[in-house]
Amino acid sequence: MKIDLKSLTIKKASDHLKKGDFSAVELTQAYHDEITKKNKDINAYLEVFDDALDAAKQADEKIADARKTRKEISPLAGIPCGVKDNILIKGKIASAASKILENYHATYDATVIKKLAANGAVFLGRTNMDEFAMGGSTENSAFGVTKNPYDLGRVAGGSSGGSAAAVAMDGALFALGSDTGGSIRQPASFCGVVGLKPTYGAVSRYGVMAMGSSLDQIGPIAKTASDAEIVFNAIKGNDLKDGTMIKDNTYTKKRIGKNKPVIGVPRHFLAGDGIDHEVLKAFNEAVDLFKAKGYEMKEIKLPNISYALMVYYIIMPAEVSSNLARFDGVKYGLRKNGKDGIDDYFETRRVGFGREVIRRILLGTYVLSSGYYDAYYNRANAVRRMITGDFLKAFESVDAIAMPTAPSPAFKIGEKASDPVAMYLEDIFTVTANLTGLPAISIPCGFAENSGKKLPVGLQLTARHGDESTLFETGKDFLGES
């Protein structure tokens, strides 16, 4: 049968593969062709792997085998996907969109890659991102900006902009991203797709390049909430190589709503003038749709949430400055010659790192330096705990919290490039999930009209620790997925 990429989901593709309507090789070839057609304009992929068809062939054998023996097979068998360039696939380049790792080949598989490969997923290529996942627009990539498939004059969001654009342009059925302050959810919002930041510790971080180790999580970007759930179920779970993993019983399950989850809305946080009125309109319509579907909507207060972004822009750079100390030009990556050994470091890091990365390393060095440590880092950690407390208190009376994912739809390329604080404000609604470790999902909730073009808007739902299932349940219901 003819493959219609536009309407295809993981669920549908998996059914077709099992029935033999088309093969994994044909499916992978269809995505290859689509990428060849669109990537030169959009720049979602930094590299398309030449061995994807081999993996597809193996998946076809697995599927045929399962059919013969009447065994269950993973819904991801033969499903083509994109992988963010900061996640390691053994033998492939993993550059984090940085010049310092331009020619670095991963020496092992990330745990998520191992798990996806065991499920039979097919890796199409590595997707573009802000350098070392620092940014909200993919403009900080050393290899060119990723453009928004809805409007090529606008950004795809970031830092997982390549992953979101790849899914939105029908260049993959899903893609992996990483989320330190919104890097999965904000690009998903900008590109009209679904993005999940799992509970901290739900998915192994082994093999993703560390940015903010107390904030980072790997998660899926997909077309539907059901698809995001399929990928999450495949990549989550115990791994001794990540010392911060949670177990199934780490958090106790709880539900307040009898039929459907009770959803809280922190109206006080949406009142400022920093939020685009078209975004607010789409959000309010989403709230109305929830009501119409029989959800109880409750106004909640998160007293310290307005400090979240400041806390984030202290803790994150502090962790960045420590984590990026490893790029010294000795063991791997770029080395530039200085006048002596120590000067090699200075030269290598000056040439290898981009502006935003240097800015954050220096900012982190500043907030951790003696004399400023208490005023910034310690204080930020204390306020981080207060914010977490606010959320846990809110979850005594609601099961999920709804907010817009980002304060604006996709902005123009270059619009915020010269003002770091304006760019940082993009993360205002997303950073709390990382600071608190709570799971959060972005789902499409309509469009903003902007100079004749329709730009997607995302709705963010946050749930209790370990309760991704409420996010999927609510997301599927909202999107009308069965």
Add this chain to the structure above:
Amino acid sequence: MITEKELERLAILARIKLSEGDKKSLVKEFDSILGYIDQLKKVEVSLDASARVGSVKNVTRPDVVENTSREDRERLLNEAPDRQGDFIAVKKILNNT
């Protein structure tokens, strides 16, 4: 709020060379970022150092070597910018005198 001299010190700590132009623009950007995050100083907090995310606890595993394959060792060594046999080569650190 931050001087070029302070910035130079940070750059030395972070092992990054900065040009004069870099310093000028960074001072400006630091002012705007610090101006923003300094609002945190208004919050009443009790400072205690034990920060944790959710209920995450440290999980440890035995410290034993799992992989000693020659192939993986080669892979790692091949990523080094300068390799000499089974060693990673760097410039001399100590003086001869």
